[in-house]
Amino acid sequence: MAQLCLQGLTFFLSYAILAAVLGMLQFGYNTGVINAPEVNIENFMKDVYKSRYGEDIQDDSVKLLYSLAVSIFAIGGMLGGFCGGMIANRFGRKGGLLLNNLLGIVGAVLMGCTKLSQLYEFLFLGRFIIGVNCGLNTSLVPMYISEIAPLNLRGGLGTVNQLAVTVGLLLSQVLGIEQILGTDEGWPVLLGLAVCPPILQLVLLPWCPESPRYLLITRQWEEEARRALRRLRASNQVEEDIEEMRAEERAQQAEATISMMELICSPTLRSPLIIGVVMQLSQQLSGINAVFYYSTLLFISSGLTEESAKFATIGIGAIMVGMTLVSIPLMDRTGRRTLHLYGLGGMFIFSIFITISFLIKEFFGYVQEMIDWMSYLSVVSVLSFVVFFAVGPGSIPWMITAELFSQGPRPAAMSIAVLINWMANFLVGIGFPTMKNSLENYTFLPFSAFLAVFWIFTYKKVPETKNKTFEEILALFRHGNGRSMLNCVNALEQRMPPAERAALMVAEEKPHPDSSASERSSRELVPAVRPPPPLPPPRFPNSAV
Known part of the structure; x- marks a missing residue:
């Protein structure tokens, strides 16, 4: 707890988050x-x-x-x-x-x-x-x-x-x-x-307090934003936060507040919008809602009694809470993209196991010992499926959509992403009973296919947003694919405006208190493999410009 306080988790910030998440x-x-x-x-x-x-x-x-x-x-x-x-x-x-x-x-x-x-x-x-x-x-x-x-x-x-x-x-x-x-x-x-x-x-x-970003960038109330930051940070030293918001404000002055149609038509913002939408689909089309809505039926089909199936369903809820708690410290240590890949990969594997357990139960249904064994395999597979959902796809899509956009397009992007999420939720809830009747033991195979597609998309296209400011993330998308730019930041420096080059240099150079020694040393070694620039690079303060 002392370590968290040093990193900025104050009592008032905790209170504000507790009050807000009552909505979730x-x-x-x-x-x-x-x-x-x-x-x-x-x-x-x-x-x-x-x-x-x-x-x-x-x-x-x-x-x-x-x-x-x-x-x-x-x-x-x-x-x-x-x-x-x-x-x-x-x-x-x-x-x-x-x-x-x-x-x-x-x-x-x-x-x-x-x-x-x-x-x-x-x-x-x-x-x-x-x-x-x-x-x-x-x-x-x-x-x-x-x-x-x-x-x-x-x-x-x-x-x-x-x-x-x-x-x-x-x-x-x-x-x-x-x-x-x-x-x-x-x-x-x-x-x-x-x-x-x-x-x-x-x-x-x-x-x-109201969001300091909303107060400063949208309403132009700088003193109110400072007052909100002082309360949230329990400190008068809020200039670094203010400078980061100003950098974001300067970056979005040309775009101002963006409507949903302008966001969809923007070439610069199309890539992060597609990533945000696909991330929402990866949550809802993973099959998790089929488990939530019909878990009792699934457990009864696997051989459990009705009473045991209801308590197994409560076990799903308990596992979701426990694994979400485990994922909180991992989110800023391991990274969003990495956890999402682990989550999708684990869900893919155990969705296959769920299908296998249904098939074996049908083929060997006359052997009581096999039925008992398959009941355990089915329950373990479903619970493991939920564990990997909680590790990544459960929380990351909500978070990364807000992180991929600056203040101007963020509200429109969240509206589109949430709309897509609810539409997919509705389709799964309505369509799963029909799909179960049609596919029977192969019901989870379409979800397995979706999980494989989402894993490949995440690996190829989704950037790592850990410890990146909103301006740094936006600068990456302005010059190409997010993930490849994260790995090739320095190749862009010669053709980028100074403000965006500074943002990327900060993302590349500044150590994070949670980063390991090996991570810091690898960052320090990056300049050694760069071609020498014709002139010494300018020096910037340790904040996004």
Whole structure:
């Protein structure tokens, strides 16, 4: 803890991050809360329909109504994610989060009053509104945290987003079991508890400062930005942060605030936008939502009893929380790109094992000993699949999208990325049951293919953003492919403007407190293999210019 304090993790910064990530806890809770009380909600819909129309509703119609209650959450999330950038620019990051809590409260109250009012339409409307709330949270929270965190802690603190999501998922799974709130009387309370995160955030967040980057770059309020930085850093020495923001402001003066259409059409920003979109797809099309939504069914199919399958599902939530905690210190030590490659690679391997376990269970289904053995293999494969998701794809796509863009295009980029994420989420949730019926034991093979494609894309195209300022990352994309430029920084120096050359020199030369001796020595040896410049290079201060 003392080491973290020396690196910039102050008490007030921790408080601000805790207050902000309550929005991501809301997202995780509402993603998982609807699954446990499925039978109870369907029974309620049957009773309401019969009391209204005097006849029983068909089972297929009930399934359709329930699927609407599940999927309308993602539709609201698409709308909220799409509007996130506009809200962030108009009201600020903190201001947008505060206003968004009103949606969270209204949606939770509607869901909680569904049974009392005998209107299942309240459930649909509440799920839609809470979806808009969560879509805005997935855009605003990562943006706020990435802008208030010190450069050397940005990765680890960004992972707290995913930690909050996993805690929310686990909480909904535990509260949803039959012994607690998974009953006919308890499910409205279970859904209504979604009112707690927005109320708590309304209490905690007003004491936090607005994003200093938003104050300085977007609003041009330098003194307010300095005041916010002093509180967050617990120090009056904030000139290095101010200079970095000014460098980013100078770099984006020509582009100003960029609309989504301008971002899509910009040749310079097209490459980071494609990377951000593919990273979001690598999270949702990895198959993880199929595991979250249908893990109990998967475990029962592998041979577990229904009760054991439900507790194994809770185990998935617990593993997600534990592995996300493990990944926090690794994020700024190992790097985003490396962890993402490890995560995708591990998920690919264990998705193949899941398929193998299904096939062997079918071929040797008459041998009881083989069924028992395959049950263990299937459970271990699914849990390992979740472990590797938590290591990389769980948190990195949210973080790296905010890191790849400067202040001007960042809100528009986050809106597009979040919209794509929610669309992919919706498609997997809707399409997986049909895909399972069609492919049966080969259900996970399409996800395996996607994981292989995403691994290759990450290896070829995604840059390492660890310990890079926003301006340094932007300078890389201005002159070519991000990853190759990270490895060939010095070859560009002769044809780059002085300000961008300075940014790249800082990225190449400055040691980081967490870097190993071998890493520092390798940086020091780089000039020895460069061709000698015709003139001595100019000296720059140790900050991005």
